Amino acid sequence: MTASHAAGALVPGRSCGSCTACCRILEIKALDKPAGTLCRHSTGRACGIYPDRPEACAQWHCLWRRIGALPDALRPDRSGVVFGLERRPPDAGTSEGACIVGRALDGEQAFERWEAVEAFAMFVREGSLPVWKAHGRHATLMNPGR
Numbered sequence: 001m002t003a004s005h006a007a008g009a010l011v012p013g014r015s016c017g018s019c020t021a022c023c024r025i026l027e028i029k030a031l032d033k034p035a036g037t038l039c040r041h042s043t044g045r046a047c048g049i050y051p052d053r054p055e056a057c058a059q060w061h062c063l064w065r066r067i068g069a070l071p072d073a074l075r076p077d078r079s080g081v082v083f084g085l086e087r088r089p090p091d092a093g094t095s096e097g098a099c100i101v102g103r104a105l106d107g108e109q110a111f112e113r114w115e116a117v118e119a120f121a122m123f124v125r126e127g128s129l130p131v132w133k134a135h136g137r138h139a140t141l142m143n144p145g146r
């Protein structure tokens with residue numbers, strides 16, 4: 001997952017709290033931080049360089065922060081799944097293009113929780129973008145989009 005999509009409206013009253021999931025999953029080129037490794041600036045509960053964090057960090061928010069219809073229980077550190085809008089599919093063999101990716105943080109068992117099941121169903125039903133389920137190096141296309 002790259003820190004690539006533009007800033008947009010956030011759900012009022014919803015905040016990251018102690019979630020630092022994106023500090024782990026995102027690639028941050030300005031810090032030479034690879035995807036899937038916790039950023040060296042993370043305290044474990046927050047960003048240690050928050051006022052000076054790279055633009056890519058400041059602009060990126062997961063879909064839980066952007067879509068009010070997603071339940072509170074889906075906060076990534078609680079649900080174990082981060083939903084994000086990405087510019088490239090997680091499967092390198094697939095053609096380029098924006099897509100929605102639900103990425104398991106620790107184990108794919110998180111996909112079985114009701115909040116993740118309902119979120120995938122909502123994105124698949126909406127259907128405008130491809131929807132992917134990703135875990136480590138594995139990625140499954142749930143819906144090809146329109």
Ligand code: SF4
Pocket residue numbers: 015016019020021022023060061062063064065075076077082
């Ligand atoms: S994954 Fe979402 S809720 Fe968690 S820190 Fe990042 S933007 Fe905030």
Ligand code: SF4
Pocket residue numbers: 022023024028039040041042043046047048049050053054057
């Ligand atoms: S600089 Fe801060 S916000 Fe950006 S990835 Fe590192 S800990 Fe997270």
